[in-house]
Amino acid sequence: MASLLKQAFQNAKSENRPALLTYTVAGDNNKKKSLEILKSISNYADICELGFPHNTPIADGGQIQTSAYRAIKNGIKINDIFSIVKNFKKSKKTKPIILMGYYNMIFQYNENKFITKCKESKVDGLIVVDLPYPENKIFASKCKKNKINYIQLVSPTTSKLRLKKIIKDSHDMIYYISMLSTTGGKLKVSPKKILKEYTKIKNQNKSKNVVIGFGITEKTIKSLKKADGLVVGSAICKEITNSIKKRQNAVINVSNLVKRLKNKIK
Amino acid sequence: MKLKRGIPLIDQHDQHGFWGGKFGGSFIPETLKKPVEDLTNEFKKLRKDKKFLKKRDFYFKNYIGTPTSFIKLDNLTNYLGGAQIWAKVVSEANGGAHKIYGATVHCLIAKSLGKKYIVGDTGAGYAGKMLSMAAKKFGLKCKIFMGAKDIKRQRPNVIAMKKNGAEIVPVYSGSQTLVDAVSECMRYWVSNCDNTHMCVGSTVGPNIFVKICGWSTAQISKELKVQLKSKFKKIPNKIKLINCVGGGSSAYGFWSEFIDYDKKQIELIGVEAGGPKKSKLHAAPLSKNAKIGILHGAASYLCQNNEGQINDTESISAGLDYPGVSPIHCFLKDTKRARYTYATDEEALDAHVMVTKYENLNPSLEPSHAFAEAIKIAPKLSKDTIIIVNSCGDAKKDRDILKERLG
Ligand SMILES: Cc1ncc(COP(=O)(O)O)c(C=O)c1O
Numbered sequence: 001m002a003s004l005l006k007q008a009f010q011n012a013k014s015e016n017r018p019a020l021l022t023y024t025v026a027g028d029n030n031k032k033k034s035l036e037i038l039k040s041i042s043n044y045a046d047i048c049e050l051g052f053p054h055n056t057p058i059a060d061g062g063q064i065q066t067s068a069y070r071a072i073k074n075g076i077k078i079n080d081i082f083s084i085v086k087n088f089k090k091s092k093k094t095k096p097i098i099l100m101g102y103y104n105m106i107f108q109y110n111e112n113k114f115i116t117k118c119k120e121s122k123v124d125g126l127i128v129v130d131l132p133y134p135e136n137k138i139f140a141s142k143c144k145k146n147k148i149n150y151i152q153l154v155s156p157t158t159s160k161l162r163l164k165k166i167i168k169d170s171h172d173m174i175y176y177i178s179m180l181s182t183t184g185g186k187l188k189v190s191p192k193k194i195l196k197e198y199t200k201i202k203n204q205n206k207s208k209n210v211v212i213g214f215g216i217t218e219k220t221i222k223s224l225k226k227a228d229g230l231v232v233g234s235a236i237c238k239e240i241t242n243s244i245k246k247r248q249n250a251v252i253n254v255s256n257l258v259k260r261l262k263n264k265i266k
Numbered sequence: 267m268k269l270k271r272g273i274p275l276i277d278q279h280d281q282h283g284f285w286g287g288k289f290g291g292s293f294i295p296e297t298l299k300k301p302v303e304d305l306t307n308e309f310k311k312l313r314k315d316k317k318f319l320k321k322r323d324f325y326f327k328n329y330i331g332t333p334t335s336f337i338k339l340d341n342l343t344n345y346l347g348g349a350q351i352w353a354k355v356v357s358e359a360n361g362g363a364h365k366i367y368g369a370t371v372h373c374l375i376a377k378s379l380g381k382k383y384i385v386g387d388t389g390a391g392y393a394g395k396m397l398s399m400a401a402k403k404f405g406l407k408c409k410i411f412m413g414a415k416d417i418k419r420q421r422p423n424v425i426a427m428k429k430n431g432a433e434i435v436p437v438y439s440g441s442q443t444l445v446d447a448v449s450e451c452m453r454y455w456v457s458n459c460d461n462t463h464m465c466v467g468s469t470v471g472p473n474i475f476v477k478i479c480g481w482s483t484a485q486i487s488k489e490l491k492v493q494l495k496s497k498f499k500k501i502p503n504k505i506k507l508i509n510c511v512g513g514g515s516s517a518y519g520f521w522s523e524f525i526d527y528d529k530k531q532i533e534l535i536g537v538e539a540g541g542p543k544k545s546k547l548h549a550a551p552l553s554k555n556a557k558i559g560i561l562h563g564a565a566s567y568l569c570q571n572n573e574g575q576i577n578d579t580e581s582i583s584a585g586l587d588y589p590g591v592s593p594i595h596c597f598l599k600d601t602k603r604a605r606y607t608y609a610t611d612e613e614a615l616d617a618h619v620m621v622t623k624y625e626n627l628n629p630s631l632e633p634s635h636a637f638a639e640a641i642k643i644a645p646k647l648s649k650d651t652i653i654i655v656n657s658c659g660d661a662k663k664d665r666d667i668l669k670e671r672l673g
């Protein structure tokens with residue numbers, strides 16, 4: 001049977017639109033709220049990425065840092081993250097969940113134990129920001145053996161030869177970083193140029209689902225509609241921050257944002 | 267785990283960049299793979315390029331002002347009784363600390379790569395000051411990332427950086443110290459690696475940065491070896507090389523030529539920041555037996571909790587106030603070639619007071635940690651033991667802290 005991730009992409013394709021991927025930080029702003037947010041936005045999102053918060057995230061910009069610091073301050077632990085996923089999956093059985101974070105947390109938790117826990121709580125995929133190819137080869141194949149997608153990242157700096165190798169080693173999904181930036185940067189490359197690079201990746205192997213992320217907001221999402229999937233992260237984290245500031249209901253505000261995002265790519 | 271002889275320690279890593287199979291590596295986001303690879307190739311080429319080496323030596327001599335002096339501290343030796351205490355006065359180097367070696371080499375590499383911009387991190391402000399100096403000299407535009415707490419406590423160096431025309435970016439995240447400055451600098455590089463070169467201020471970070479920094483500071487021990495032979499006719503039989511360890515760049519540079527010697531002849535002692543006597547916080551991952559973790563692209567002993575979150579650190583010395591440490595020092599620790607210990611804030615302050623009282627030398631708070639260890643062990647050692655301390659920084663930058671703590 002095809003993985004839930006693959007199914008989610010097929011589903012979006014059948015509706016002639018890209019898959020919408022959301023990114024929120026586990027435990028932002030606390031355990032209970034982040035589960036509520038996740039459940040609510042999954043009514044519109046096709047795939048949910050859940051960040052495991054680190055206090056020294058070298059590839060994240062201000063918005064995601066703020067969310068991560070907030071979650072850590074409110075006491076989130078790795079085991080809580082797995083219980084959030086487990087709980088989520090009780091009611092949303094077919095909605096794919098991708099965990100995303102930094103390698104030190106997996107390393108401290110123990111790679112094998114981490115994978116076992118992922119399997120138990122039905123995590124569908126993993127993105128490890130600072131474990132690039134080929135350093136991730138062993139870990140990625142361990143994931144694959146356990147039916148967890150290891151999602152490879154490629155960026156504008158990825159060379160042609162390297163791209164070939166990465167795609168060959170990838171699973172169902174590939175994540176294209178739209179520009180030279182941390183998360184939360186302003187889109188500084190034209191959508192046309194991004195799609196041109198995207199097509200180059202796509203042309204290597206049409207069966208792989210390639211998503212684009214970084215710099216995608218309500219303003220920019222429509223222009224990248226051609227992709228298999230689009231990831232929105234910092235804009236969502238920012239909405240949580242603003243809701244807290246204004247003492248408004250973050251669950252409602254974030255869900256509305258995700259709904260609007262979805263409408264823009266329908 | 268074993269050290270090899272006849273090969274510089276910076277080159278004793280495996281194909282994945284690990285020393286001893288587990289320290290170092292290159293845990294970097296995909297975007298940095300290419301710039302790191304380019305830098306790796308460039309450095310590999312340049313270090314064999316006679317013209318480049320000539321250029322380096324020219325600037326080391328005429329710009330940095332090498333060799334720095336090697337002197338006996340007679341008064342301190344007489345006062346303590348026991349081992350002879352000597353100092354390698356690296357703070358005589360242009361700018362006042364060893365950070366000038368790495369800064370100069372990084373600027374030369376940036377030029378060779380055709381980059382117009384250079385960015386760097388700084389804690390004590392010396393790495394930033396030196397990078398701003400060298401950038402100005404070589405015509406590069408320079409940006410320095412510095413924790414807001416450090417900007418406050420190391421003002422003289424901040425003023426110097428501004429004078430050199432560098433832009434200082436204050437970092438307000440986390441503990442607002444060196445660890446946050448390095449993170450923010452790496453984030454900036456991820457976003458600007460197409461036209462910008464990054465300099466890491468110590469022997470930390472992804473593998474290639476450890477190598478370039480260590481290759482640069484190695485100048486210190488090359489000089490010392492010549493100086494030892496000229497003062498003693500041969501390398502003496504009982505030497506102890508004592509150096510403070512933050513990231514570990516000065517210590518590696520001070521030791522690199524002597525690692526192949528038997529440790530009974532030349533003992534290597536690294537002194538980390540123990541933090542305030544009454545505090546649980548410290549910046550001593552090696553001597554307080556921290557677990558291995560990954561920070562800023564490399565695996566090392568690391569102050570962290572069991573979830574892998576980086577711990578806050580605390581030290582009176584901004585330059586040592588860092589939760590990780592160089593992978594090459596982890597390797598030296600595990601192979602037992604070097605011994606690591608720590609000095610508390612109070613011990614470092616006392617050492618600073620004692621050294622400045624007896625000698626015409628003004629070590630900053632970082633090397634004062636090394637002097638604290640020298641003062642501790644010297645009385646117990648024989649008169650033919652030669653203790654050498656790397657006095658790698660000048661205390662001018664610590665003016666405010668010293669005034670507050672000592673009056
Ligand atoms: C004078 C001085 N000594 C030591 C250090 C610590 O760094 P390292 O261990 O890399 O020499 C610093 C860092 O800023 C410094 O300025």
